[in-house]
Structure formats: structure tokens, C-alpha cells
Amino acid sequence: MTASLSIIWALTLKELRIESRNRDVAVAIVMFASLVIAIFAIAIEPNARTALETGPGVLWAAITFAGVVGMTRATSHELENDAVGALMLAPVSRDLVFIGKSLGSFVFLTIAMLIVFVVFTFMFNLSIFRAEILLVALLAAIGFASVGTLFSSLIFRVRAREVLLPMLFLPTVAPLLFSAIRVTSVSVAGDTWSASLPWIQLAVVYDVVFVTASALLFGYVLDD
Amino acid sequence: MNAVTKRFGAATVLDKVDLAVAAGSFTVIRGANGSGKSTLLRIAATLTSPSEGQISINGVDALRHSADARREIGAVMHSPMLYSDLTIRENLALFATLCQLEKPQDRVEAVASRLRLEARLDERVRGLSHGYRKRVAIARSIIHTPNLLLLDEPETGLDESSLEVMLQIVEEWRSRGRSVLMATHSSDFATRAPDAAYTMTAGRLEHFESS
Numbered sequence: 001m002t003a004s005l006s007i008i009w010a011l012t013l014k015e016l017r018i019e020s021r022n023r024d025v026a027v028a029i030v031m032f033a034s035l036v037i038a039i040f041a042i043a044i045e046p047n048a049r050t051a052l053e054t055g056p057g058v059l060w061a062a063i064t065f066a067g068v069v070g071m072t073r074a075t076s077h078e079l080e081n082d083a084v085g086a087l088m089l090a091p092v093s094r095d096l097v098f099i100g101k102s103l104g105s106f107v108f109l110t111i112a113m114l115i116v117f118v119v120f121t122f123m124f125n126l127s128i129f130r131a132e133i134l135l136v137a138l139l140a141a142i143g144f145a146s147v148g149t150l151f152s153s154l155i156f157r158v159r160a161r162e163v164l165l166p167m168l169f170l171p172t173v174a175p176l177l178f179s180a181i182r183v184t185s186v187s188v189a190g191d192t193w194s195a196s197l198p199w200i201q202l203a204v205v206y207d208v209v210f211v212t213a214s215a216l217l218f219g220y221v222l223d224d
Numbered sequence: 225m226n227a228v229t230k231r232f233g234a235a236t237v238l239d240k241v242d243l244a245v246a247a248g249s250f251t252v253i254r255g256a257n258g259s260g261k262s263t264l265l266r267i268a269a270t271l272t273s274p275s276e277g278q279i280s281i282n283g284v285d286a287l288r289h290s291a292d293a294r295r296e297i298g299a300v301m302h303s304p305m306l307y308s309d310l311t312i313r314e315n316l317a318l319f320a321t322l323c324q325l326e327k328p329q330d331r332v333e334a335v336a337s338r339l340r341l342e343a344r345l346d347e348r349v350r351g352l353s354h355g356y357r358k359r360v361a362i363a364r365s366i367i368h369t370p371n372l373l374l375l376d377e378p379e380t381g382l383d384e385s386s387l388e389v390m391l392q393i394v395e396e397w398r399s400r401g402r403s404v405l406m407a408t409h410s411s412d413f414a415t416r417a418p419d420a421a422y423t424m425t426a427g428r429l430e431h432f433e434s435s
Binding site for chain 2: 003006007010011014017018021022077080081082083084085086087088089090091092093094223
């Protein structure tokens with residue numbers, strides 16, 4: 001158990017170290033999402049009513065599309081010098097490699113989401129720093145990171161990977177996206193926790209199923 | 225390796241290859257570009273799955289227990305397989321940690337010294353020449369003292385002194401009862417007293433000579 005944790009930590013640390021030196025994944029996510037939110041804010045000119053109606057959808061669509069951009073950037077580190085080969089040569093289970101890489105992506109996504117939340121609050125004048133929204137954001141980050149790690153590994157060696165990644169990723173994370181939008185909508189509308197609960201439960205079930213499936217499939221997709 | 229076949233679509237890259245590498249031996253496979261040498265080594269390194277056949281490394285079934293098999297393997301492939309934004313030390317320490325070695329930093333220092341990399345340990349890989357990257361890849365391949373060293377055209381990009389270091393490592397591996405399997409298209413390398421030599425032509429392996 002301790003050995004597994006030290007391996008996971010080493011892999012996560014590797015992801016964080018590379019990102020801290022480039023900052024291209026987190027910066028790509030924050031910049032892209034902020035631009036999308038800004039464009040919609042300028043186009044909609046949100047007032048109290050339209051902000052409630054359109055804001056949650058704009059926020060999560062921006063985060064999801066920005067997540068794809070970030071994952072494409074993260075993949076490029078693994079492809080340079082065929083660096084991912086070092087992980088494949090290591091005498092460790094592919095599951096641990098998956099957990100370590102997903103954990104790294106989860107950290108970038110969570111940090112980027114918090115910054116995007118601030119931008120959104122400013123642009124749409126909606127307070128989204130509420131417990132249920134932060135919880136669903138955490139669940140969304142877990143799901144996005146695990147599914148994104150699986151799909152970006154699947155298309156490592158495909159020439160049109162920038163096109164393929166969103167085509168695979170976006171339909172797969174749709175249930176998570178819907179639940180995040182719904183929780184945000186009911187929460188900013190002033191509804192109680194009980195209105196958010198079914199959507200949070202959906203996100204939990206999604207994470208359990210897709211994190212498990214992604215971990216099981218990762219070993220196969222990493223092979224040539 | 226027993227009857228190992230690899231197909232990519234309709235193309236058969238390896239055709240029922242049988243190969244046994246004895247403990248303490250230096251085995252060389254020669255062949256032209258595209259003959260299937262690299263695919264054979266990638267399969268031996270568990271980087272690629274064969275379409276058919278069995279692989280056993282030091283008694284471990286490499287297809288069913290690939291992580292255990294990789295503990296027995298060190299590999300230097302065509303590309304250096306290094307993270308450009310990490311330093312040499314960080315790349316080696318990462319691999320040493322993944323191998324669950326005790327005192328990984330000590331092992332990093334030891335292999336860096338062996339490959340004459342001590343002075344550049346804290347430099348990022350991005351700034352290194354091709355030859356230096358190859359040296360780091362060799363250092364990584366021996367950091368966990370594997371029983372089988374797989375070398376895919378290791379001479380590419382290495383200067384004379386680095387080549388000599390690499391040949392010393394090959395000799396050390398052989399003398400300690402460990403094995404080396406090298407693929408090369410250099411006839412010069414193939415004549416450096418291997419215990420067994422094969423030629424690979426269009427995915428078929430033929431015994432070439434034995435000392």
C-alpha cells in the first residue's frame with residue numbers, strides 16, 4: 001500500500017513539476033474558458049434574469065471546452081521524446097500510472113476551475129461559491145480528469161488527435177456536464193439542497209462508473 | 225520467445241519468431257531497416273503486444289504478468305523516452321521510484337557517474353544533445369540492475385567514449401550472469417564477440433553465427 005502511494009505520488013509530482021515549469025495546461029484552460037465567458041457576457045449583456053437562465057450553461061460549456069484544450073496540451077508532454085514510454089517500461093501496474101496521471105490532471109482542473117469561477121462571478125454577477133456548486137465542480141473535475149486521461153492516452157499516436165479528443169470526450173462527459181449545469185442552475189436560483197441532490201447523485205454514480213472503467217481500460221489503450 | 229507473430233493490419237512484421245537468450249549471454253540481431261528488429265525488442269520490453277505467441281522472461285510470463293516481467297528488463301529504444309521539462313536527475317529518480325528501489329537518489333548518483341553524467345544531472349533534458357539523451361536513456365535502463373538489457377541500435381548518436389562505456393556495461397552484464405539482447409544494423413557492432421548472432425529478414429529470424 002505504501003509502495004503504491006509513493007508511486008502515485010511520484011507520478012502526480014511529475015505532472016505538477018512539468019506544469020509548474022510550463023504552466024501551459026492551467027493557463028490554456030483559464031484563458032480559453034475566460035474568453036468564452038467574456039464573449040457570451042458581451043453578447044448576452046446579462047441582467048438578473050438572463051444571467052440565471054444562461055449563466056450556468058455558459059460556465060460549464062466554457063469549462064468543458066477549455067478542459068479539452070488543456071488535455072491536448074498535457075498530451076504533448078508525453079509525446080515529446082516518446083516520454084510516455086518510460087512509464088510503460090516501469091515495472092508498475094498501469095492502474096497506478098492511470099491514478100497518478102489522473103490526479104495530476106485533477107489538480108490542474110480544480111485550480112483552473114476556481115479561477116474561472118472568479119471570472120464568471122465578475123462577468124455574470126452571480127455568486128457561485130456555494131457548497132453544492134463546489135461539490136459538483138469537484139465531482140466534475142474527477143470525471144473530466146479520469147475520462148480525459150483515458151482518451152488522451154487512447155489517441156496518443158493518432159495524427160488527428162486534436163479533432164478526435166473532443167469527439168470522444170464531449171459525448172462521454174455529457175451526463176456530468178448536465179448534472180453540473182443543473183446543480184448550478186437550481187443553486188443560483190435559490191433552491192434548497194434537496195433540489196440539487198439528484199444531480200449530485202448522478203455525478204457521483206458517473207464518477208464511480210467512469211473512473212473504474214477508465215482505470216481498467218487504461219492498460220489496454222497504452223499498448224501499441 | 226516462442227512463435228511470436230506480429231501483424232499490423234495486413235502486414236506481418238514478425239513471422240513465428242523463436243528466440244532464447246541464455247543467462248549471461250550477449251545476443252545480437254542484425255538486420256536492415258524495417259526488417260522487424262525494433263518490433264521484436266518492443267515486444268520483448270512489453271511495450272507492444274504480439275498478435276500470437278508466448279514470451280517468458282526469467283520464468284515470468286510477460287503477457288500475463290507484464291509488470292513483474294518489466295522488473296527483469298532494462299531497455300534503450302530508438303527514442304530516449306525522457307521528459308524534456310524534467311532534469312536528468314528528476315527523470316532518473318522518477319524511474320528509480322517507480323522501480324521501488326531503496327535509496328533512489330543514491331542509485332541516480334551511481335548510474336550518472338557510470339555514464340559520466342554527474343556534471344549535468346540538474347540540467348533539463350530539453351537542452352541536451354541527442355548523444356547525451358541516449359546516455360541518460362542507458363543510465364535509466366540499468367538503474368534497477370535488470371537481468372535482461374534490451375538495446376535497440378544503441379550506437380546511434382553516441383560518440384566513441386560513450387560507445388566504450390556502453391560496451392563495458394554489456395561486458396559487465398555478461399560477466400555477472402545477466403543477459404543483453406541488442407538489435408543493430410551496424411556490422412561493426414555485431415562482430416564484437418557476441419555469444420549468439422542472428423539476422424532478421426522480413427520478420428524472420430535466422431541464426432547467423434555462434435562463438
